[in-house]
Amino acid sequence: MRIDVLTLFPEMFEGVFTSSILGKAREKGLVELHTVNFRDYANNKHNTVDDYPYGGGGGMVLKPDPIFAAVEDITPKDETKPRVILMCPQGEPFTQKKAEELSADKHLIFICGHYEGYDERIREHLVTDELSIGDYVLTGGELPAMVVIDSVVRLLPGVLGNEMSAVTDSFSTGLLEYPHYTRPATFRNWSVPDVLISGHHGHIDEWRRKQSLYRTWKKRPDLLAAADLTPKDRKWLAEFEAERDRTEAD
Known part of the structure; x- marks a missing residue:
């Protein structure tokens, strides 16, 4: 280019x-x-x-x-x-x-x-x-x-060291990006979610998708209208809304 x-x-x-x-x-x-x-x-x-x-x-x-x-x-x-x-x-x-x-x-x-x-x-x-x-x-x-x-x-082939970095960026998938953690596993009594150190990639992928969806729902709900959502995504959204309603009722 x-x-x-x-x-x-x-x-x-x-x-x-x-x-x-x-x-x-x-x-x-x-x-x-x-x-x-x-x-x-x-x-x-x-x-x-x-x-x-x-x-x-x-x-x-x-x-x-x-x-x-x-x-x-x-x-x-x-x-x-x-x-x-x-x-x-x-x-x-x-x-x-x-x-x-x-x-x-x-x-x-x-x-x-x-x-x-x-x-x-x-x-x-x-x-x-x-x-x-x-x-x-x-x-x-x-x-x-x-x-x-x-x-x-940064989107050009070869520019980023990890080609997947741009793919999973906020907005690239239509949603905001999930949270990231690195070492140490515990810092000032705040611990990394257990799923991320479990080694179970299927569970990790599911956790990241749910967190990405939650972060978008909480911070940029306007993006959800155009996002490609699965039935499981919609189920999670219903759970987020139900939990919010319970919290507000309390």
């Missing part, structure tokens, strides 16, 4: 792209990570990339010409149109499902904006996806782009 980031602040990505999982994936050649300062594509003597909005109003708007020129320059001539992703508060909420979808692409281009917004022609004629990481506004698209890139790259 190749990932290009159009940004006015490429230095913000230096640590992110060279550290931890992203840095290792880059070293292994599993992903190419590049930053492009689209100010270099400005077509005026002052290298300005923004201007006042037509019709008046506060703030400055990013001009279309440097953005289009940058995307066209970094897209190989023999390549079909890459995914061009605009990081924007108005965009589609980013989810694990979207990360999985993007991880199947060969070339992603992220556009990180600043100021008041983008010229609408960028949205209409260049961008393929608009993504938001939450219902709030940041000073620019760099931090959201880092979040999305990290989420996508």
Whole structure:
């Protein structure tokens, strides 16, 4: 996979792209990570990339010409149109499902904006996806782009040491992930559940599924509507609700 980031602040990505999982994936050649300062594509003597909005109003708007020129320059001539992703508060909420979808692409281009917004022609004629990481506004698209890139790259084959890690992550199965424990078996009189040290993999799998279901029911019940639930899952849910009703009655 190749990932290009159009940004006015490429230095913000230096640590992110060279550290931890992203840095290792880059070293292994599993992903190419590049930053492009689209100010270099400005077509005026002052290298300005923004201007006042037509019709008046506060703030400055990013001009279309440097953005289009940058995307066209970094897209190989023999390549079909890459995914061009605009990081924007108005965009589609980013989810694990979207990360999985993007991880199947060969070339992603992220556009990180600043100021008041983008010229609408960028949205209409260049961008393929608009993504938001939450219902709030940041000073620019760099931090959201880092979040999305990290989420996508870790799904690429060979990036994680244990390929099952991504499969069992929260949201990958439609549910939140089950609790984890490690040594020591007892810490300050808090003990690891017996089933996890029993060595019985069938019982462990069942415990993890039930705990995943319980955690989702308790913390994110909205996810259950779209989850693929088995008859046993539904039985457990009924037990959770019955226990809650008994507790409230007491």
